[in-house]
Every structure is written in C-alpha cells, then in structure tokens.
Amino acid sequence: DGGITQSPKYLFRKEGQNVTLSCEQNLNHDAMYWYRQDPGQGLRLIYYSQIVNDFQKGDIAEGYSVSREKKESFPLTVTSAQKNPTAFYLCASRQGSGELFFGEGSRLTVL
Amino acid sequence: AQRVTQPEKLLSVFKGAPVELKCNYSYSGSPELFWYVQYSRQRLQLLLRHISRESIKGFTADLNKGETSFHLKKPFAQEEDSAMYYCAIDSGGYQKVTFGTGTKLQVIP
Numbered sequence A: 001d002g003g004i005t006q007s008p009k010y011l012f013r014k015e016g017q018n019v020t021l022s023c024e025q026n027l028n029h030d031a032m033y034w035y036r037q038d039p040g041q042g043l044r045l046i047y048y049s050q051i052v053n054d055f056q057k058g059d060i061a062e063g064y065s066v067s068r069e070k071k072e073s074f075p076l077t078v079t080s081a082q083k084n085p086t087a088f089y090l091c092a093s094r095q096g097s098g099e100l101f102f103g104e105g106s107r108l109t110v111l
Numbered sequence B: 001a002q003r004v005t006q007p008e009k010l011l012s013v014f015k016g017a018p019v020e021l022k023c024n025y026s027y028s029g030s031p032e033l034f035w036y037v038q039y040s041r042q043r044l045q046l047l048l049r050h051i052s053r054e055s056i057k058g059f060t061a062d063l064n065k066g067e068t069s070f071h072l073k074k075p076f077a078q079e080e081d082s083a084m085y086y087c088a089i090d091s092g093g094y095q096k097v098t099f100g101t102g103t104k105l106q107v108i109p
Helices: none
Strands: A004-007 A010-013 A019-025 A031-038 A042-051 A054-057 A064-066 A076-078 A087-094 A106-110 B003-005 B010-014 B019-021 B024-026 B032-038 B045-049 B072-074 B083-090 B097-099 B103-108
Touching: A004 A087, A010 A019, A019 A031, A019 A087, A019 A106, A042 A064, A042 B097, B003 B083, B003 B097, B010 B019, B019 B103
Parallel strands: A010 A106, B010 B103
Antiparallel strands: A004 A019, A019 A076, A031 A042, A031 A087, A042 A054, A064 A076, A087 A106, B003 B024, B019 B072, B032 B045, B032 B083, B083 B097, B083 B103
C-alpha cells in the first residue's frame, strides 16, 4: 500500500523535552515537506528537502530540526526551543512539480 | 517572498448556489498555483492545478496574472463539497510550496 506514513498519530510531551516525529514514504519521491497546521493559520512550511542529504528552512523553522539520510525518510525533531509546539504536523512528498501527497498527520500536545 | 492570501475563513452557501473561493498570491516569477481540499477525516489532497486546466468535481480555477488571483469556482454547490479548501503556490525550481490560511466551505442543505 503506497503512501506517506506518519507516526505517532498522537504524542504528548513535557515542556523542555525534544520529540521526533516520523515520516516515511514508499512513493519513491525525491522531495519531502513538513508543515504545521494551526486553526486559522492554515499550513505553514517548516522544512523541506528536495533530495537526500539536503534540506532547506521553510517559513517557521525556528525550534525545529530535520534530517534526510534516506530518500524514504524525513524525520522532524521539535526541540525545546520551539516556544509553542502544540500543533498538528503534516508531512508530504512529491516528485518534480507534481502534486503533494500528504500523510494523516501527527498531533503533538505539550503538557 | 511568495505569499498566498485567502480572505475568507468561512463561506456558507445554500445547495445549488454558485461558489467562489478567493485566492490572491504574490510572487515575482511565474508561479504554479494549486487548490487542495481536506474533507472531514480525510487527508489533504489535490483538487486541481492551473496548468492542467481541468474541471474536477465541477470546480474550475483560472489564473489571472494581472490580478494575481486564482479563484476557485463552481456553478452549483453540493452538500459533499463541504470541506476545507487551501490555495497553494509553487515557486518552481526551488520546490517551495506555500499554502494560504484556508477557507472552510459550508454547503447548507
């Protein structure tokens, strides 16, 4: 079954802790993306990667980090430096200028 | 910097009425514009893109470079059209895709 898999679906974190969200794709897409979705603010781009071992900051990269060691994987770490991490996070991938394929999302809550 | 503006957070229309979801963009190059839709409890998915010039589920969108707009239209709204709609812009070579804040379409029976 091809697609984008995000895990976990729900995650709780204490303040001051780092947490890593997983995103895996088996679509053989070169590009992968992380967005943050908040009510009334739409989707805001955190990081994106056009190719393995390369990634660029999006519009709200502060407090986040990523890696792209494998084509199929693009994990996002929400660090303790992120001031307001409670949100819904969406991962996506695409090939060339094609459409974005999205995962089901991960909801992070900071307690 | 590229930017997408969707001025309406919520648009309520009666079934059978025409629908127009507004999208304006700012970008210095030649952008690619998209509309994505998120139905309840489903993943965000592509509705249409301007280069294909297709009509999907009765929706159309025309790129107006003079007005920097890419409004989404449908002549007769259906209840199943109720969803969240996002306009997005692709910067092309850099592959940066920026979304608007979204418009919730509510079709009243």
